[in-house]
Amino acid sequence: MTLLSKTSRPVSRRNFIIGSSAAGLSLGVLAGCTASETGSTVEAPDYSSLPANPEVNAWVHIHHDDTVNVRIVRSEMGQGTSTGLAQLVAEELECDWDKIQVEFPTPGQSLARNRVWGSFGTGGSQGVRGSQKYVREGAAAARIMLIEAAANDWGVPASECIAANGIITHKASKNKTSFGAVAAAAAKLSPPEKVVLKDPKNWTIIGAPKKRLDTADKLTGALKYGSDLYFEGMKLAAIKDCPILGGSLKSFDASVPMSMAGVREVLQIGNAVVVVADSWWQAHSALEATPIEWDGGELASYSSKDIDALLEDGLGASETFTGNKGGDVAAALKTAAKTVKATYGVPAQNHATMEPMNATALWTKDKCEVWCPTQNGEAALSAAAKAAGLPPEQCEVYKVLLGGGFGRRGMSDYVTQAVEIAKAMPGIHIKLQWSREEDMRHGFYHPVTQAKLTGGLDADGNLVGVDLKISGQSILAALAPQALANGVDYATFQGLLPSGVNPRLEDQILKYSFPNFHIHHAMRNPPVRPGFWRGVNLNQNAIYLESFMDEMAHAANRDPLEFRLAHLKDAPKMAAVLSAVAKKGGWGAKDGKSRGLACIYGFGSYVAACSQVSISKDGKLKIEKITAATDCGHAANPQQIEAQVQGSFVYGLSAMLYGEITYKDGQVEQTNFDTYNSMRIADMPEVDVIIMPSGGFWGGVGEPTIAVGAPSVLNAIYAATGKRIRQLPLKNQNLST
Amino acid sequence: MAILNVNGKKTEFSGDEDTPLLWALREQLGLTGTKYGCGIAQCGACTIHIDGEAVRSCVYPVGALEGSEKITTIEGLSETGEHPVQQAWAELDVPQCGFCQPGMIMAVSALLAENPNASDADIDETITNICRCGTFVRIREGIHLAKKKL
Numbered sequence A: 001m002t003l004l005s006k007t008s009r010p011v012s013r014r015n016f017i018i019g020s021s022a023a024g025l026s027l028g029v030l031a032g033c034t035a036s037e038t039g040s041t042v043e044a045p046d047y048s049s050l051p052a053n054p055e056v057n058a059w060v061h062i063h064h065d066d067t068v069n070v071r072i073v074r075s076e077m078g079q080g081t082s083t084g085l086a087q088l089v090a091e092e093l094e095c096d097w098d099k100i101q102v103e104f105p106t107p108g109q110s111l112a113r114n115r116v117w118g119s120f121g122t123g124g125s126q127g128v129r130g131s132q133k134y135v136r137e138g139a140a141a142a143r144i145m146l147i148e149a150a151a152n153d154w155g156v157p158a159s160e161c162i163a164a165n166g167i168i169t170h171k172a173s174k175n176k177t178s179f180g181a182v183a184a185a186a187a188k189l190s191p192p193e194k195v196v197l198k199d200p201k202n203w204t205i206i207g208a209p210k211k212r213l214d215t216a217d218k219l220t221g222a223l224k225y226g227s228d229l230y231f232e233g234m235k236l237a238a239i240k241d242c243p244i245l246g247g248s249l250k251s252f253d254a255s256v257p258m259s260m261a262g263v264r265e266v267l268q269i270g271n272a273v274v275v276v277a278d279s280w281w282q283a284h285s286a287l288e289a290t291p292i293e294w295d296g297g298e299l300a301s302y303s304s305k306d307i308d309a310l311l312e313d314g315l316g317a318s319e320t321f322t323g324n325k326g327g328d329v330a331a332a333l334k335t336a337a338k339t340v341k342a343t344y345g346v347p348a349q350n351h352a353t354m355e356p357m358n359a360t361a362l363w364t365k366d367k368c369e370v371w372c373p374t375q376n377g378e379a380a381l382s383a384a385a386k387a388a389g390l391p392p393e394q395c396e397v398y399k400v401l402l403g404g405g406f407g408r409r410g411m412s413d414y415v416t417q418a419v420e421i422a423k424a425m426p427g428i429h430i431k432l433q434w435s436r437e438e439d440m441r442h443g444f445y446h447p448v449t450q451a452k453l454t455g456g457l458d459a460d461g462n463l464v465g466v467d468l469k470i471s472g473q474s475i476l477a478a479l480a481p482q483a484l485a486n487g488v489d490y491a492t493f494q495g496l497l498p499s500g501v502n503p504r505l506e507d508q509i510l511k512y513s514f515p516n517f518h519i520h521h522a523m524r525n526p527p528v529r530p531g532f533w534r535g536v537n538l539n540q541n542a543i544y545l546e547s548f549m550d551e552m553a554h555a556a557n558r559d560p561l562e563f564r565l566a567h568l569k570d571a572p573k574m575a576a577v578l579s580a581v582a583k584k585g586g587w588g589a590k591d592g593k594s595r596g597l598a599c600i601y602g603f604g605s606y607v608a609a610c611s612q613v614s615i616s617k618d619g620k621l622k623i624e625k626i627t628a629a630t631d632c633g634h635a636a637n638p639q640q641i642e643a644q645v646q647g648s649f650v651y652g653l654s655a656m657l658y659g660e661i662t663y664k665d666g667q668v669e670q671t672n673f674d675t676y677n678s679m680r681i682a683d684m685p686e687v688d689v690i691i692m693p694s695g696g697f698w699g700g701v702g703e704p705t706i707a708v709g710a711p712s713v714l715n716a717i718y719a720a721t722g723k724r725i726r727q728l729p730l731k732n733q734n735l736s737t
Numbered sequence B: 001m002a003i004l005n006v007n008g009k010k011t012e013f014s015g016d017e018d019t020p021l022l023w024a025l026r027e028q029l030g031l032t033g034t035k036y037g038c039g040i041a042q043c044g045a046c047t048i049h050i051d052g053e054a055v056r057s058c059v060y061p062v063g064a065l066e067g068s069e070k071i072t073t074i075e076g077l078s079e080t081g082e083h084p085v086q087q088a089w090a091e092l093d094v095p096q097c098g099f100c101q102p103g104m105i106m107a108v109s110a111l112l113a114e115n116p117n118a119s120d121a122d123i124d125e126t127i128t129n130i131c132r133c134g135t136f137v138r139i140r141e142g143i144h145l146a147k148k149k150l
């Protein structure tokens, strides 16, 4: 029996102590299967007398034992990007996949090397598609240098040598050497001026359903997330920020928490009260016991009714920003034989990552270090530097794997807080851990919007015009006003934009051809923080457009599949994914099942879904099955794409079924998963994923399919009940018939 | 003073008796595989076994333990991560971010210990853990695969 000795430091842990100097790399390595596991019985040579190999180039560091460390700066939050990018590197490098390890360079290292690895930002489904070119080119350059080093050694032309599986062979002499043996010599060569990437038809690793590199430690509890980090002497912080919109901290009685066990410090940081203690549970309990008075300010009685009124005002507004337009919709609607009108609404959502926000910081007067889960290491570094009052060169951020991101961890508010607390307690590692309640109340919420749609049909049931007016919140207006174009937030029109207008949003364009149409936005910004929430504005836009397409098809007495395809004549790839789900999902089958369709183009990918539901007499919904298709151009790892499609439905359908962030008395009403529910396995439909990469482009994977989940289910609900659900979440609706 | 009998080792817990077992495990024993996700028995991230039964440790005060109960955490589920559920999870690449998975694996392993033939209906009723990444399809497949490995 082991009894822990009682010391002044009651929190004692096993040997998870990270030296801050080595922490960056020791935290950052995801090992694949190593040589010892590959069944090789040859005794491993001893390289310990040799000096370590230098990196071949910024992307690739090959050790004597042929282990290849691949550098990746995009964050891994479960979406599998690190494995996907490693596949891209391995393909061009021609190394042995089983010897790949992923390592995450720090933002500080990037800064010192003139951003050699490109952007750290991990959002917008950009992880693979946004970096595929330079990552592959970096790997190809390394391969060329390795071959050249071997050729130099043999005194033969490099053109006579080939690399495969980490081995370089001189074709004529059959001389062979390994990457590890020539890596040091390769590092001394100048990089090639030009690299030619492999023809996709010769790919063997890209497109293969490789297993993730980071699974093993996730199964045993060994993986240390940000919330699990421990440093000798560390103190734990709990925080309560002013929960009232625009409110402030009036007063608090520090004597109460200070008298409680383990408490070391009670601080005010901005409008937040912070308790620092020996353990988080002590800090949290003491904070809960602290008498705090908030000053409500002007929004102390703000509620969701105020948001509704604001959005309704927008729906009636005549001044709007135009996102996309063609023909003369007003004239077309005037002459229409039949008009269809509908108003839809989608509420705000919280990210609710499984791991609540946290960051660990150590501040001294000339250095600040932060360990945190982040989707944007560089933004975290600049937030840390700003809060630390130090130049970025004197700060460092060590990224840890994220317990979910979904867009929330692109923000660095929790990093700022951790550094501010650490600055108040110099020389001590401070781990700030938010409670779930804090996480629920201080999100960057999915924007809240409504939409008014008017459609016209001629006597033959042909669509003659459609007007889609969105009213509501702009993310950019709040988070990046410099990105607005003359006040317009074009990103609000994701999936609805014209082609050839905004190069940065060319991956979010409308694929339907309508004879006369107007898509516009009445920007109405309630005083709540919006944020980028997985799928972003594609979510509600797909709900609006695809529900309404269904309404129009029914009003025209036409089959919703045929009706859509009639407007996709110029978008064969969109028509292809839609037809694929219809076919495989049993659309049109006379089997008594209720099905709904949806399709959209977003984040550079064509996606569609066919959902099948049943609804009991008393209104209980069962989503039985979703057949989903995605054409993402090139598919780096099909089994991970399948996982992303399935997972994205859980995220989107949780919102459709249960999710809403509402306000009362200036505060978010939801506090935890009891009031902000999330899907469980019992709610989960069977998901059949069709991956149909048509090649020639790189589309996103993590986000696009989320957008077709909800509208296809809502359309299936209509098929089952004749009820058109136009306001979410479904928990507030009665589906009984 | 509460006695924690965790993964075959007994330890005296020095903190307040009201401390949830979750925080005693994480903060005194350093067993951080057991996660905090909600603190109100909603999400299951903190699931452990007490005498073989799945328990949400975030609402289980240390003071409620008598000292004889055998507590198992994800770290103690198997010596080398080779419990049938862990094997099935590895085979199917179940985890995404992985944060919910220790709790998920503990909930599933308790279910299968009690009911090695668990049906889909049993799974729906018993496995109520939240996974925000949405790994449910593979979790269900994983449970059925683990059944074959028991």
Ligand code: FES
Residues within 6 Å of the ligand: B035, B036, B037, B038, B039, B040, B041, B042, B043, B044, B045, B046, B047, B056, B057, B058, B059
């Ligand atoms: S942390 Fe215990 S159930 Fe969520």
Ligand code: FES
Residues within 6 Å of the ligand: A078, A354, A403, A404, B095, B096, B097, B098, B099, B100, B101, B130, B131, B132, B133, B134, B135
């Ligand atoms: S794998 Fe991320 S929450 Fe389940």
